[in-house]
Amino acid sequence: MIEFHNVTKRFEGGYEALSNVSLKLDEGHMAFITGHSGAGKSTLLKIIALIEKPTRGQALLNRVNLNTMPRRRVPYIRRNIGIIFQDHQLLFDRNVFDNVSLPLHIQGYRPQEIAKRTRAALDKVGLLHKEKSLPITLSGGEQQRVGIARAVVHKPMLLLADEPTGNLDPELSREIMQIFVDFNQVGVTVLVASHDLDLIDDLDKPRITLNRGKLILNDLEDIAQEADGGWQ
Amino acid sequence: MAGSNIRRKKLATSNRISAYLLHHLQSLMFSLRKIYAAPATTIMTVAVIGITLSLPGGFYLFLKNIDAISGDFRSSSQISLFLDLELSEKQARALDKKISKMELVDSTRFISRDKSLEEFRQDSGFGKSIDTLSSNPLPHTIIVEPGEADTFAVRNLLNSLQAMPEVKIAKLDTEWLERLYTIIEIARRSVVIITVLFSCAVLLIIGNTIRLDIQNRYQEIIVTKLIGATDAFIRRPFLYGGVWYGLLGGIISWLIVEIGYLAISGPLGRLNLLYKSDMNLITFSFHDFIILITSSTLLGLAGSWIAVARHLNQIEPT
Numbered sequence: 001m002i003e004f005h006n007v008t009k010r011f012e013g014g015y016e017a018l019s020n021v022s023l024k025l026d027e028g029h030m031a032f033i034t035g036h037s038g039a040g041k042s043t044l045l046k047i048i049a050l051i052e053k054p055t056r057g058q059a060l061l062n063r064v065n066l067n068t069m070p071r072r073r074v075p076y077i078r079r080n081i082g083i084i085f086q087d088h089q090l091l092f093d094r095n096v097f098d099n100v101s102l103p104l105h106i107q108g109y110r111p112q113e114i115a116k117r118t119r120a121a122l123d124k125v126g127l128l129h130k131e132k133s134l135p136i137t138l139s140g141g142e143q144q145r146v147g148i149a150r151a152v153v154h155k156p157m158l159l160l161a162d163e164p165t166g167n168l169d170p171e172l173s174r175e176i177m178q179i180f181v182d183f184n185q186v187g188v189t190v191l192v193a194s195h196d197l198d199l200i201d202d203l204d205k206p207r208i209t210l211n212r213g214k215l216i217l218n219d220l221e222d223i224a225q226e227a228d229g230g231w232q
Numbered sequence: 233m234a235g236s237n238i239r240r241k242k243l244a245t246s247n248r249i250s251a252y253l254l255h256h257l258q259s260l261m262f263s264l265r266k267i268y269a270a271p272a273t274t275i276m277t278v279a280v281i282g283i284t285l286s287l288p289g290g291f292y293l294f295l296k297n298i299d300a301i302s303g304d305f306r307s308s309s310q311i312s313l314f315l316d317l318e319l320s321e322k323q324a325r326a327l328d329k330k331i332s333k334m335e336l337v338d339s340t341r342f343i344s345r346d347k348s349l350e351e352f353r354q355d356s357g358f359g360k361s362i363d364t365l366s367s368n369p370l371p372h373t374i375i376v377e378p379g380e381a382d383t384f385a386v387r388n389l390l391n392s393l394q395a396m397p398e399v400k401i402a403k404l405d406t407e408w409l410e411r412l413y414t415i416i417e418i419a420r421r422s423v424v425i426i427t428v429l430f431s432c433a434v435l436l437i438i439g440n441t442i443r444l445d446i447q448n449r450y451q452e453i454i455v456t457k458l459i460g461a462t463d464a465f466i467r468r469p470f471l472y473g474g475v476w477y478g479l480l481g482g483i484i485s486w487l488i489v490e491i492g493y494l495a496i497s498g499p500l501g502r503l504n505l506l507y508k509s510d511m512n513l514i515t516f517s518f519h520d521f522i523i524l525i526t527s528s529t530l531l532g533l534a535g536s537w538i539a540v541a542r543h544l545n546q547i548e549p550t
């Protein structure tokens with residue numbers, strides 16, 4: 001599903017957030033990205049979500065080259081992805097229901113279908129009783145769960161989560177990670193960036209570790225050699 | 233199997249179309265709700281647009297009235313024939329008859345020397361001094377109404393009348409008419425210039441309002457882009473916003489002009505009474521109204537389109 005071949009991302013100013021990263025995550029699998037703060041975890045996820053473009057190397061999603069993706073096709077690619085952001089990215093001028101149903105509106109679902117799916121997603125994260133609340137009135141963990149509901153409401157093939165348990169207590173963190181595992185069990189490919197090592201250890205899933213943009217540990221199928229010299 | 237597939241595809245397409253229409257409707261309602269939610273901003277913007285458009289609108293109406301009045305003049309261009317003083321009244325009346333049968337002539341009116349003097353005595357107020365004149369200095373006069381308003385035909389008629397030996401002077405007073413036409417032409421071009429300039433102003437006003445609107449909804453644009461909204465989807469509510477501004481601004485400008493003309497029509501009525509004239513102010517016809525509203529709406533759409541094209545693409549999530 002996701003393939004990186006010698007991907008380097010250099011930001012303006014010359015800082016290399018990712019250096020020569022090669023990895024492969026198959027469809028239906030789940031993995032964690034770990035690493036210190038500033039290691040490049042968010043940058044890696046942003047390349048998959050077409051928010052950033054690699055400076056060098058190739059990033060593929062479902063065998064489609066993301067480097068050369070024309071602008072007008074970007075929205076349609078993103079519709080297959082559910083993204084949970086490090087900073088929830090909720091809209092504070094509308095209630096929980098309207099936040100969660102936004103992807104369905106964008107994709108042109110009918111109102112009855114929107115209501116049905118939105119309530120199902122809210123139920124999944126245990127927030128059905130808060131559908132009329134404004135996000136500002138919710139706790140940090142509840143806001144995070146609204147973000148998760150919005151990311152899964154349109155049943156994406158791929159779920160990207162950036163520090164989904166950021167400031168949550170261990171109990172809630174465990175619950176949220178369990179939600180991701182549940183999604184993975186029904187076939188969704190899941191990639192989670194997190195530095196909550198204790199929690200990751202418990203879950204027994206493959207891990208990718210970044211250090212200053214370099215891949216220092218890769219539990220996934222190693223494609224670095226095979227790509228040697230071939231990809232540039 | 234294949235048949236059911238096709239049916240499913242058709243259903244999906246019709247679903248998609250109705251979803252598309254639904255989003256248009258939602259964008260429309262959304263932009264309306266926004267107007268309703270921020271009435272002060274909307275009223276200000278719409279008022280500025282209305283006032284701006286009322287200027288070319290009012291000017292256009294003014295021109296239309298002048299045009300109508302000058303049209304009356306055009307159809308009443310007469311030729312006055314002052315006959316030779318030696319001519320007897322009988323000879324003069326015979327000439328009048330002859331002229332009235334001419335091809336290009338619609339009708340004639342004969343005014344005898346005595347009658348001319350009588351009219352002059354009454355109108356001028358020089359009654360007493362005229363009485364002291366030993367002989368009547370005024371000639372017999374024939375007023376000729378040309379059959380056609382066409383300037384060329386009237387000129388031809390004038391020349392052939394002038395050529396008659398009995399006619400001392402044939403006079404067609406068109407100079408002031410031509411001057412009036414020139415002034416109207418100048419006014420007409422001024423209206424065009426004013427309309428172009430003020431339309432540009434409206435374009436800028438709406439463009440700027442929409443630009444601010446885009447800035448205010450920066451976060452929302454980012455988030456919707458991140459979850460897969462197309463540019464068209466994001467653009468739509470802003471374009472509808474511009475359409476509303478244009479439409480409402482057009483209606484306001486129409487109201488302003490109508491009220492202005494109502495204010496003028498009072499004194500005009502008195503003028504009509506005084507001069508026993510029958511001048512009627514022309515206001516916007518239904519046709520004019522439709523053109524005004526349509527063009528202001530299109531201006532709104534164009535203004536918001538410019539703002540959207542310039543600013544929406546620059547907003548990208550990072």
Ligand SMILES: Nc1ncnc2c1ncn2[C@@H]1O[C@H](COP(=O)(O)OP(=O)(O)OP(=O)(O)O)[C@@H](O)[C@H]1O
Pocket residue numbers: 011012015016017035036037038039040041042043044086550
């Ligand atoms: N838009 C940008 N312009 C310049 N530098 C950037 C930009 N985005 C990220 N960086 C830099 O790239 C490096 C990696 O950033 P990234 O956000 O991927 O780290 P991270 O692993 O997600 O860290 P954290 O755990 O704190 O979220 C950082 O040093 C950061 O300063």
Ligand SMILES: [Mg+2]
Pocket residue numbers: 041042043086162
């Ligand atoms: Mg990060």
